Amino acid sequence: MDKIPSINEGIDLSVIRGLGYIPNFITGAEEKNLLESINREPWLNDLKRRVQHYGYKYDYRARSLNYSMYLGDLPAWVDPVVHKMRRRNLIDQNFDQLIVNEYLPGQGIAGHVDCQPCFGETIFALSLGSTCLMDFINIESKNIVSLLLEPRSLLIMSEEARYKWTHGIAGRKTDVYKGRSFPRKSRVSLTFRKVIF
Template identity: 45%
Template structure:
């Protein structure tokens, strides 16, 4: 999708990490413990987000982000419009047929920029403007970084439809295992 077609405040950076880095990151995640209490498996780093309460409480601090995330965090801080080093990351694993419903990342919980790094498989992300209902879509390629700021962060929902294929330019593309890493900064008291 062309930049002018993305919701205002959306930054899309293809090939943010190399294939080697992607392999190392997924290996580090798979060496950890995936939590399967939801429809998809997740891992929390920095702070645990409570999906039911839609909150991050003071007792949810898990510790500093692991060292293996440092290169990505430094790049986010220094080479993008993310602005500062993140203190929270959630890894989500999506198998074919899994997705995440339309949402805006918790406004009182997280700062004004949210970044998502897509790994392993492409998929379509859909955006919907809250007031107008306008829809837009973006193909998230493996190793690409998406940053949501401004209107894209607050006025548009984003979702990954739960399906096994995406139709891109008239061609059906099967989904494979996909891992997304969402980087944020926690607002204390959020």
């Protein structure tokens, strides 16, 4: 594993119960292989950003999915990531839904809670290519906690992080975090979920 210090060291994530963050979850070589595999696949332009759906296709407008939206198994190129999650005892079941999102500088996503009737209790998101600042907002108190998602990092949302906080990314080209500027480059996120009906 690449031993690169995390900018988030010293940040207390316990204020959001169920939020986990693992920097350098994959190596630089693994990141390169994933990006090459992803870019060999076709992209959809359903949104303002490019996306790929695996397992089940998620309907963003209806915020739903069903059995008729099944596309097939997840691609083999994510197997090493899933095996690593299993080896680290992060999961005890298989994922059946994966969304790949590409964010260019200036692009973001509105704060949201992932569809509760659609997906299980834990969401995993792997970041590739670039940093970006993610904002978590408590639905009741409106308290805001920001975390810089670093390339190769794994974000885990369960419990309150999954259900009581929205997560989103502001549409800008540079993030300021801990007094430092982080210009954005092209970023790809892989969001792993378990479908429930």
